[in-house]
Amino acid sequence: MITNKKSFKIFVNVILSLLALFSVLPIFLVFMASITEEQTLILNGYSFVPQVFSLYAYKYILFSGNVILRAYLITISVTAIGTFVNLFLTTFLAYPLSKKDLKGRNIILFMVFFTMLFNGGLVSSYMMWTQIFHIRDTYFALLVPNLMMNAFNVIIMKNFFVNNIPESLLEAAKLDGATELQILNKVVFPLSKPIIATVGMMVGLAYWNDWQNGLYFLLMKTNLYGIQNVLNTMINNVQFLSTQAASQGGAAAGSLPSTGIRMAIAVIALAPVIIIYPFVQKAFVKGIVVGGVKG
Amino acid sequence: MSDMKKSKVKTKYAKSGPLLLIAAPGIIYLLINNYIPMFGIFLAFKKFSYKKGVWKSPWNGFDNFKFLFQTKDAFIMTRNTILYNLAFIVIGTILAITIAIFLNALGDSIRTKFFQSALLLPNLMSWVIIAYMVYAFLNSDSGFINNTILKALGKEDIAWYMEKKYWPFILIFVQMWKNAGYQSIIYLAAIAGIDKSVFEAASLDGASKLQQIFRITLPMLKPTVIILTLMAVGRIFFSDFGLFYQVPMNSGALYSTTQTIDTYVYRGLMELNDVGMSAAAGLFQSLLGFIIVVSANALVRKIDSDNALF
Numbered sequence: 001m002i003t004n005k006k007s008f009k010i011f012v013n014v015i016l017s018l019l020a021l022f023s024v025l026p027i028f029l030v031f032m033a034s035i036t037e038e039q040t041l042i043l044n045g046y047s048f049v050p051q052v053f054s055l056y057a058y059k060y061i062l063f064s065g066n067v068i069l070r071a072y073l074i075t076i077s078v079t080a081i082g083t084f085v086n087l088f089l090t091t092f093l094a095y096p097l098s099k100k101d102l103k104g105r106n107i108i109l110f111m112v113f114f115t116m117l118f119n120g121g122l123v124s125s126y127m128m129w130t131q132i133f134h135i136r137d138t139y140f141a142l143l144v145p146n147l148m149m150n151a152f153n154v155i156i157m158k159n160f161f162v163n164n165i166p167e168s169l170l171e172a173a174k175l176d177g178a179t180e181l182q183i184l185n186k187v188v189f190p191l192s193k194p195i196i197a198t199v200g201m202m203v204g205l206a207y208w209n210d211w212q213n214g215l216y217f218l219l220m221k222t223n224l225y226g227i228q229n230v231l232n233t234m235i236n237n238v239q240f241l242s243t244q245a246a247s248q249g250g251a252a253a254g255s256l257p258s259t260g261i262r263m264a265i266a267v268i269a270l271a272p273v274i275i276i277y278p279f280v281q282k283a284f285v286k287g288i289v290v291g292g293v294k295g
Numbered sequence: 296m297s298d299m300k301k302s303k304v305k306t307k308y309a310k311s312g313p314l315l316l317i318a319a320p321g322i323i324y325l326l327i328n329n330y331i332p333m334f335g336i337f338l339a340f341k342k343f344s345y346k347k348g349v350w351k352s353p354w355n356g357f358d359n360f361k362f363l364f365q366t367k368d369a370f371i372m373t374r375n376t377i378l379y380n381l382a383f384i385v386i387g388t389i390l391a392i393t394i395a396i397f398l399n400a401l402g403d404s405i406r407t408k409f410f411q412s413a414l415l416l417p418n419l420m421s422w423v424i425i426a427y428m429v430y431a432f433l434n435s436d437s438g439f440i441n442n443t444i445l446k447a448l449g450k451e452d453i454a455w456y457m458e459k460k461y462w463p464f465i466l467i468f469v470q471m472w473k474n475a476g477y478q479s480i481i482y483l484a485a486i487a488g489i490d491k492s493v494f495e496a497a498s499l500d501g502a503s504k505l506q507q508i509f510r511i512t513l514p515m516l517k518p519t520v521i522i523l524t525l526m527a528v529g530r531i532f533f534s535d536f537g538l539f540y541q542v543p544m545n546s547g548a549l550y551s552t553t554q555t556i557d558t559y560v561y562r563g564l565m566e567l568n569d570v571g572m573s574a575a576a577g578l579f580q581s582l583l584g585f586i587i588v589v590s591a592n593a594l595v596r597k598i599d600s601d602n603a604l605f
Binding site: 151 | 311313314315317318320321322324325327328329330331332333334335336338339348349394397398400401406409410411412413414415416417419420421422423424425426427428429430431432436437438439441442443472476477480481484503504505536537541544557560561564565570573574577578580581584585588589
């Protein structure tokens with residue numbers, strides 16, 4: 001009985017260790033490639049234990065890669081602005097919907113729900129954004145389509161408001177003569193920090209990792225690319241970086257150690273996520289559980 | 296949705312005006328981002344040309360659909376989309392439950408947290424970066440598999456991005472790598488919800504760990520499995536564009552095993568300039584998707600109305 005239990009525990013530990021190792025190994029491989037000297041990389045291929053180390057790729061990015069620094073700044077700004085606007089739209093729509101006596105509540109709720117069941121598809125939304133709103137090759141292309149609000153988060157937020165904000169508190173504020181906007185600001189938001197943090201983190205991650213908006217809408221103006229789109233373009237086109245650098249009067253084109261630099265860019269695109277991750281993991285896990293079954 | 300346990304102090308009459316004003320920005324975004332495109336599905340019935348634009352392009356009835364279903368593509372992309380989703384559902388569920396049971400067996404320890412963090416990490420990455428990682432393993436000149444593993448085994452190099460027969464396995468593997476940890480969290484939460492005394496009683500009666508898993512944990516997880524599966528079935532005509540576009544590196548040689556409806560729609564629109572066919576495929580997907588999600592939801596509601604979407 002005891003040995004049975006023990007051997008089960010050992011078995012579980014071994015399997016989970018292997019799976020955990022499996023999960024992180026690819027990250028190591030890419031990281032190792034980014035600090036491998038280029039010739040070694042070409043000669044020996046990707047390896048977990050590079051024979052010759054080199055920080056050249058990172059130095060290159062820091063000192064001559066203004067393409068990459070710009071893309072990085074664009075990604076940071078899109079993530080910051082996008083997350084802020086998304087939270088604004090989501091909370092402002094969710095709060096009225098949490099009130100049972102709101103006129104037209106059912107209609108609006110259905111409108112929100114229905115977007116989860118049916119969508120017009122890529123073609124018509126592409127045509128709308130490019131032919132009606134003309135956002136092709138503008139900064140807005142990265143910010144506005146699809147990512148700015150999502151029905152699912154509105155529902156989660158609304159449910160949180162319904163279940164966690166005591167109605168008596170709202171009543172009291174109203175009796176004191178507070179406007180709805182003041183109530184939202186002074187009563188609802190302070191009580192909703194956990195859900196705002198959770199949703200905000202999911203949204204921020206979606207913006208940080210997004211490459212589809214850039215792929216669809218940034219066709220000519222590649223200088224608006226965020227870091228994910230730079231990566232996306234580079235992996236298919238090693239020449240991209242050199243032509244970009246040349247057109248912007250950057251470092252000498254044509255002599256770029258491409259693989260190492262590409263891997264280094266992948267590392268710096270991933271780094272903020274991995275650095276922030278331990279601090280937000282709890283909120284992240286909660287987000288999955290909240291969203292999970294009701295998803 | 297509507298079960299509110301709190302005692303409700305009836306308000307006289309909420310003034311809805313200010314509240315509706317607060318909701319307006321979100322509603323407007325929804326109308327633009329989600330509703331205008333719904334009406335844009337008429338593009339599937341037009342012979343679209345950029346010159347003439349959305350409004351002036353001539354109608355062509357069901358021609359786009361006729362052409363679409365005459366091609367082999369229609370069958371291939373639908374088959375691929377459905378089969379990949381089925382594989383993800385079956386393998387993903389088994390993997391996620393196994394991980395959840397294992398994590399639960401370790402109890403609430405630092406090691407559990409560590410394992411969970413590691414398993415979740417792939418889910419935080421963009422498909423672009425994942426494609427880089429896959430490329431680091433698979434590229435034919437310097438990839439880890441050709442250069443290290445196959446070399447050590449004394450085998451010939453494989454041109455991974457040219458050989459379509461490997462891709463069902465690769466794509467399923469990558470999808471599992473990215474999502475198993477994420478899914479396991481949902482099951483872990485469900486296991487945590489099981490009454491501990493049941494396990495204690497079983498333990499006292501001499502039930503082994505394995506018996507407890509098969510006799511208690513798995514039966515208790517059944518509702519969660521059914522609901523998550525039905526929800527996944529509801530999305531069976533949709534695929535993760537990132538997985539199928541990024542990971543195979545858009546390699547044409549692989550289309551017959553990597554093309555899904557979503558990648559077809561993208562390629563028709565952006566690469567082949569075949570807007571009509573692309574719109575037809577998109578509408579085909581949206582309609583089938585709508586029908587199946589509504590049916591799946593009806594089933595969920597029958598089984599467990601609390602978890603129904605609507």
